[in-house]
Amino acid sequence: MEPSTAEFTRQWTTALPKVAAFVGSMVFEVSDRDDVLQDCAVAAMTSFERYDSSRPFAAWVIGVARNQIRLYLRRKSNDPHIFDEEALDNLVAAFSRPRPEQEQELTRLEHCVDQLKGRARRICELRYSHDLKPAAIATELNMTPNTVAKSLQRIREQLRDCLENPAVSLR
Numbered sequence: 001m002e003p004s005t006a007e008f009t010r011q012w013t014t015a016l017p018k019v020a021a022f023v024g025s026m027v028f029e030v031s032d033r034d035d036v037l038q039d040c041a042v043a044a045m046t047s048f049e050r051y052d053s054s055r056p057f058a059a060w061v062i063g064v065a066r067n068q069i070r071l072y073l074r075r076k077s078n079d080p081h082i083f084d085e086e087a088l089d090n091l092v093a094a095f096s097r098p099r100p101e102q103e104q105e106l107t108r109l110e111h112c113v114d115q116l117k118g119r120a121r122r123i124c125e126l127r128y129s130h131d132l133k134p135a136a137i138a139t140e141l142n143m144t145p146n147t148v149a150k151s152l153q154r155i156r157e158q159l160r161d162c163l164e165n166p167a168v169s170l171r
Helices: 003-026 030-046 057-075 085-096 100-115 118-129 134-141 145-164
Strands: none
Touching (some): 003 030, 030 057, 100 145, 118 134, 118 145
């Protein structure tokens, strides 16, 4: 699998619940909703090279979904149950904005990750920034895959403790 395809798949999987909720808020017929969601996935994948990775993927893909919904609305323009363009734009804005509590959680998570030191920091970076699996991390750091997996488990526990209790400092 090409790296861009793998990255798209990872990002799409994360954003899918939000995109599905957005599409579902505008498309009421279940079979139509599934078709529009599939069209969104295809359109997003084919235009993924234009995605600016410095911006949130979910907001970008909601924009792609908006375009697919507009195409759907044009096809269904006779249906009185279909929203107008202004309603669609308002929903796009609502779905694209991160919730304040998400922003606070992400800021706190960044703080907790910044507290990781040494090998724990490197393992976390290789796993989540470089998307390497434990076996690849093990090769990179001259460890066993089992040791990496256990280290990741401990790191996640440390990060969870840090998120839940701001007074906790990480080792």
